[in-house]
Amino acid sequence: xxxxxxxLVDDVMRRRPETIRVFLAFQMRCVGCPxxxxxxxxxxxxxxxxxxxxxxxxxxACT
Amino acid sequence: MAxxxxxxxxxxxxxxxxxxxDLTEVLREARSMRVPRNGAVFEQGADATSFxxxxxxxxxxxxxxxxxxxxxxxxxxxGDTFGVAPAIGLQHYPATATAVDDSxxxxxxxxxxPRLVARFPSLAANTLQTVGQxxxxxxxxxxEMSTQQVEQRIAHALLRLANQAGRKLDxxxxxxxxxxxxxxxxxxGTTLHTVSRILSAWEQLGLVESGRQKIVLREPHKxxxxxxxxxxxxxxxx
Numbered sequence: 001x002x003x004x005x006x007x008l009v010d011d012v013m014r015r016r017p018e019t020i021r022v023f024l025a026f027q028m029r030c031v032g033c034p035x036x037x038x039x040x041x042x043x044x045x046x047x048x049x050x051x052x053x054x055x056x057x058x059x060x061a062c063t
Numbered sequence: 064m065a066x067x068x069x070x071x072x073x074x075x076x077x078x079x080x081x082x083x084x085d086l087t088e089v090l091r092e093a094r095s096m097r098v099p100r101n102g103a104v105f106e107q108g109a110d111a112t113s114f115x116x117x118x119x120x121x122x123x124x125x126x127x128x129x130x131x132x133x134x135x136x137x138x139x140x141x142g143d144t145f146g147v148a149p150a151i152g153l154q155h156y157p158a159t160a161t162a163v164d165d166s167x168x169x170x171x172x173x174x175x176x177p178r179l180v181a182r183f184p185s186l187a188a189n190t191l192q193t194v195g196q197x198x199x200x201x202x203x204x205x206x207e208m209s210t211q212q213v214e215q216r217i218a219h220a221l222l223r224l225a226n227q228a229g230r231k232l233d234x235x236x237x238x239x240x241x242x243x244x245x246x247x248x249x250x251x252g253t254t255l256h257t258v259s260r261i262l263s264a265w266e267q268l269g270l271v272e273s274g275r276q277k278i279v280l281r282e283p284h285k286x287x288x289x290x291x292x293x294x295x296x297x298x299x300x301x
Contacts, residue, residue, distance in 0.1 A: 005294060022296075029284075029287060029288075034223065034225065034226035034287065035226070035236065035280075035283040035284065035286075035287060037220065037229075038225070038229060038231045038236045038283060038294075039283070039284070043284075047198070047284035052111040061236055
């Protein structure tokens with residue numbers, strides 16, 4: 001199943017641990033974050049001021 | 064008494080590694096109890112006659128010091144064991160357990176513990192894991208108490224509660240059981256006055272929304288940033 005904007009970041013990292021690298025590369029704080037189970041990919045991009053399309057393609061590219 | 068539905072509890076960490084027959088055996092000795100909101104499951108210092116598993120609701124564990132201060136030790140969420148005094152060699156309950164919501168608990172007689180563990184060693188191994196996790200949480204709190212400013216400790220406490228018992232709303236993450244500013248003060252080693260001051264400031268900034276016994280993290284990400292700032296940056300900001 002491909003990664004989508006509305007998937008929770010906690011689920012993304014659990015389901016595909018190889019994506020953790022991408023979160024780190026974008027300097028996002030989601031890894032180990034207590035609220036990773038409440039924010040989806042779109043929320044996380046908004047909070048970190050990151051372009052969601054660029055980020056989603058990077059996530060998909062690494063899996 | 065009606066027997067307890069195995070399927071309700073089979074997935075819980077305590078019962079990992081047990082077969083269906085084993086689980087039936089373990090549950091045979093348990094009885095389920097309803098505890099109304101604000102009812103005590105057990106009191107600190109009382110004879111530890113039973114141990115418990117929370118099925119539904121929330122339970123607060125508090126300790127009272129000889130000088131009368133009350134400290135919130137932890138919140139018990141569904142699936143957690145609590146009051147497992149016999150497993151850690153205690154004859155008396157080390158804390159008071161109070162339901163903060165209408166709750167349902169399973170209770171086993173303490174005398175059953177050694178017998179159950181002898182028959183089903185995975186119960187002991189699973190309990191050791193839980194005790195280990197709680198020890199880690201306690202270590203984290205000791206470090207917070209020793210190294211962090213009160214603002215960060217409050218941020219950490221809110222995030223821990225949200226992570227453990229949060230519910231996602233459109234406008235944030237709500238801590239899904241009744242919790243007061245006094246409770247937060249007792250979790251973070253500070254006063255009600257300080258918690259009120261800090262939460263009111265955060266409310267003005269739109270970070271949280273706190274009503275009577277209800278807290279919503281409106282900007283959980285910003286609270287993470289607050290919790291993680293080093294004391295140097297905190298000092299330079301103030």
